[in-house]
Amino acid sequence: MRTVVDLTRCQGYAQCVFLAPGVFELHGEEGLLYATAVPEDQEDRVRQAAAACPVQAILLGEEVSIGAR
Amino acid sequence: MASETLLARITDYSSRPDPYPLYAELREAGPVVRQADGSYLVGTYHEIAALLHDPRMSVDPRTRGAEAQQLPFLRLDDPEHHRLRTLAMRPFGPPHTPHRVDGMREEIDRITRELLDSLGAGERIDLVDDFAYPLPVTVICRLLGVPREDEPLFRAWSDALVAAADVRPGSDTTETDKAGEQAKMEMGGYLVNLAEQRRGKPSDDMLSAFVNEPDPALRLSREELAETAILLLIAGHETTVNLITNGVLTLLRRPDQLDLLRRRPDLLPRAVEELLRFEPPVHMRERIPRADVDVAGTTLPEGASVVLVLASGNRDPKRFDEPDRFDPTRPDNQHFGFGSGIHLCYGGPLARIEAYSALGALLPRLGTARLVEDPPPYRQNAMLRGPRHLPLHL
Numbered sequence: 001m002r003t004v005v006d007l008t009r010c011q012g013y014a015q016c017v018f019l020a021p022g023v024f025e026l027h028g029e030e031g032l033l034y035a036t037a038v039p040e041d042q043e044d045r046v047r048q049a050a051a052a053c054p055v056q057a058i059l060l061g062e063e064v065s066i067g068a069r
Numbered sequence: 070m071a072s073e074t075l076l077a078r079i080t081d082y083s084s085r086p087d088p089y090p091l092y093a094e095l096r097e098a099g100p101v102v103r104q105a106d107g108s109y110l111v112g113t114y115h116e117i118a119a120l121l122h123d124p125r126m127s128v129d130p131r132t133r134g135a136e137a138q139q140l141p142f143l144r145l146d147d148p149e150h151h152r153l154r155t156l157a158m159r160p161f162g163p164p165h166t167p168h169r170v171d172g173m174r175e176e177i178d179r180i181t182r183e184l185l186d187s188l189g190a191g192e193r194i195d196l197v198d199d200f201a202y203p204l205p206v207t208v209i210c211r212l213l214g215v216p217r218e219d220e221p222l223f224r225a226w227s228d229a230l231v232a233a234a235d236v237r238p239g240s241d242t243t244e245t246d247k248a249g250e251q252a253k254m255e256m257g258g259y260l261v262n263l264a265e266q267r268r269g270k271p272s273d274d275m276l277s278a279f280v281n282e283p284d285p286a287l288r289l290s291r292e293e294l295a296e297t298a299i300l301l302l303i304a305g306h307e308t309t310v311n312l313i314t315n316g317v318l319t320l321l322r323r324p325d326q327l328d329l330l331r332r333r334p335d336l337l338p339r340a341v342e343e344l345l346r347f348e349p350p351v352h353m354r355e356r357i358p359r360a361d362v363d364v365a366g367t368t369l370p371e372g373a374s375v376v377l378v379l380a381s382g383n384r385d386p387k388r389f390d391e392p393d394r395f396d397p398t399r400p401d402n403q404h405f406g407f408g409s410g411i412h413l414c415y416g417g418p419l420a421r422i423e424a425y426s427a428l429g430a431l432l433p434r435l436g437t438a439r440l441v442e443d444p445p446p447y448r449q450n451a452m453l454r455g456p457r458h459l460p461l462h463l
């Protein structure tokens with residue numbers, strides 16, 4: 001599974017960092033870092049993070065890229 | 070005009086099982102609907118979103134002339150709100166403690182299992198008292214470092230505080246307010262005392278972290294600690310219970326959706342978001358304009374009480390297709406279940422993990438479960454709305 005965050009939508013609510021701290025990381029109070037290739041044991045957590053994002057900025061799938069929805 | 074009595078009709082106890090037709094009436098009459106007592110209701114999605122993000126809209130009751138000495142950050146505006154929320158977040162979430170909530174998953178699953186094991190099969194249970202209430206209470210106690218055995222004590226305080234914070238147009242609130250103040254003093258004293266016992270001998274809980282913070286600039290004062298601990302203990306156990314209970318009620322009413330989730334547990338995270346939209350535990354929140362604020366051609370006057378009906382925004386057909394349909398596969402579900410903007414729920418990720426655990430473990434058992442009563446009896450509270458009991462045959 002791959003994931004891409006649309007950083008033009010991201011508001012830094014950090015719900016993804018709570019739910020999948022092995023994949024999403026907060027740099028300072030708002031900058032978001034993340035791994036695009038999701039390790040298999042993190043897939044459930046990343047699905048939760050994508051569902052929970054208050055601005056629905058997290059895209060999931062095998063072939064996501066910015067601009068494709 | 071009938072629309073002037075909407076808030077009174079919404080908060081009337083007889084509306085608790087199904088307030089949604091009144092919310093539809095509110096949106097028809099809206100976007101801004103003045104009430105006979107001088108307050109205002111807003112029930113449409115886009116207007117609620119704009120007001121939740123408008124820095125002129127205060128949460129501080131002193132903005133409408135109420136007296137208050139000390140307030141929790143839920144009812145403070147920035148910059149004070151930001152300072153206290155950031156300090157309270159340090160031992161709980163990112164960026165300082167990103168693994169705390171994720172690290173509670175196993176323990177939450179264990180508590181879920183123990184509660185379910187004690188239920189047995191073929192029995193009549195009360196989902197609220199036997200499961201949906203004890204789960205979040207046990208979790209928030211563990212998180213804060215509050216003894217679980219003291220539950221009868223803080224349940225009484227919490228009941229009094231939550232009753233005082235409810236929306237009650239036209240009723241005399243002197244007594245409830247007084248009881249709320251008294252409960253707040255006692256509960257604050259109790260929690261600060263617990264924290265003090267951990268000074269110098271920290272254990273792995275948030276009261277310990279607050280009272281043992283080495284940097285004086287990052288330390289909460291005694292009053293701030295009391296307010297914050299009360300807020301977390303109450304928020305942690307008056308809301309999640311309704312999410313779990315509403316979840317079970319909603320699924321038992323819709324065997325096709327229950328079936329879908331039983332076949333596709335990977336949909337559970339989206340189903341939980343859809344529950345937060347469709348049957349949210351928090352139905353309304355108050356805001357007070359610091360200056361006259363224009364919304365869609367109506368002026369919200371400075372100092373007025375403005376009630377944002379989040380649960381109505383969640384059902385606005387201008388924002389959600391077929392809003393009255395419960396659809397766990399709904400795309401782009403930006404609901405108001407946890408609010409939005411700077412006061413977005415602090416504990417949302419914890420509540421979600423509790424709901425995944427609770428509903429995930431219940432799903433296999435719900436196939437043969439039956440509701441004993443529909444609608445079930447509801448709690449009095451209109452703002453924090455949910456069943457008081459949910460009798461089931463498992």
Ligand code: HEM
Nearest residue numbers: 142143304305308309312350354407408412414415416420
């Ligand atoms: C399903 C469960 C929950 C729901 C539906 C819920 C809902 C909400 C909502 C709607 C708000 C926004 C209030 C406003 O804008 O005026 C809020 C704020 C808050 N919630 Fe929750 N909540 C839940 C669980 C929790 C838990 C478990 C905690 C604590 C661990 C918590 C702590 C807070 C706090 C501290 C605030 C104030 C945030 C601020 O003012 O910045 N909540 N919650």
